[in-house]
Amino acid sequence: MSKKKNKEKKVISSPTIVGTTEAASLLNISSPRLRQLLQQGRVIGAYKKEGSKFWCIPLKNGMPQIESRNWGPKGTWRKRPRTVDNLIYVNRGFIASNASSGTFKAPITVNQGTKSSSGHEVKVGDLLKLVYRPYAPLTCGATLWLEVAPEVPITTKTFSTIRESQQIYELEKELKKKKKKVS
Numbered sequence: 001m002s003k004k005k006n007k008e009k010k011v012i013s014s015p016t017i018v019g020t021t022e023a024a025s026l027l028n029i030s031s032p033r034l035r036q037l038l039q040q041g042r043v044i045g046a047y048k049k050e051g052s053k054f055w056c057i058p059l060k061n062g063m064p065q066i067e068s069r070n071w072g073p074k075g076t077w078r079k080r081p082r083t084v085d086n087l088i089y090v091n092r093g094f095i096a097s098n099a100s101s102g103t104f105k106a107p108i109t110v111n112q113g114t115k116s117s118s119g120h121e122v123k124v125g126d127l128l129k130l131v132y133r134p135y136a137p138l139t140c141g142a143t144l145w146l147e148v149a150p151e152v153p154i155t156t157k158t159f160s161t162i163r164e165s166q167q168i169y170e171l172e173k174e175l176k177k178k179k180k181k182v183s
Contacts, residue, residue: 016059017056017057017058017059018057018059018064019054019055019056019057020034020035020055020057023043023055023057023064025112026059026062026063026064027064027066027077028112028113028115029077035055037066038055038057041067042067042069043055043057043064043065043066043067044058044060044064044065044067045057045065046058046064084113086110086112087110087111088109088110088111088122088124088130089108089111090107090109090144091105091107091108091109092107094107095107095134095143098134099134099143104120106118106119106132107120107132107144108120108122108130108132108144110122120132120133126149127149127151127152128146128148128149128152129146129147130144130145130146130147131144131145131146131147132144
């Protein structure tokens with residue numbers, strides 16, 4: 001099997017073992033807090049490969065499992081996988097403010113459930129990266145762009161009218177409602 005096919009399989013299949021950063025994101029806790037739980041031996045099934053400094057954390061039903069304790073405050077980590085879509089958007093006001101006043105406010109906002117964070121660069125897995133660099137724009141002059149790995153298929157769609165766009169939005173909304181009813 002070629003290397004390209006192996007790469008595609010890795011991208012398509014969901015992992016059963018993740019690292020500390022991804023596990024912390026799934027649990028909605030910070031990476032240092034997760035490392036603390038790992039040192040205490042509270043992450044069920046977690047291990048380090050021989051001679052490695054990186055943790056391998058197994059997932060059960062899409063989530064790392066944390067052993068609860070009988071003393072102290074209850075854990076505040078997420079117990080079930082997130083069901084609300086993540087949202088990434090750009091604050092155009094910050095970009096305009098940065099351009100006019102020379103400030104460097106972070107214009108990219110990521111909403112993950114109730115948690116919100118801002119940044120100048122957002123990486124989505126290993127395949128996508130949203131970048132804001134006003135000090136080093138592209139040759140076309142763009143200061144904000146999306147970098148996509150070459151193996152990711154990209155499709156574009158152009159609407160002939162606003163009405164067509166609205167109709168497609170309504171259909172997608174109905175499909176989401178039907179999916180929620182089924183699950």
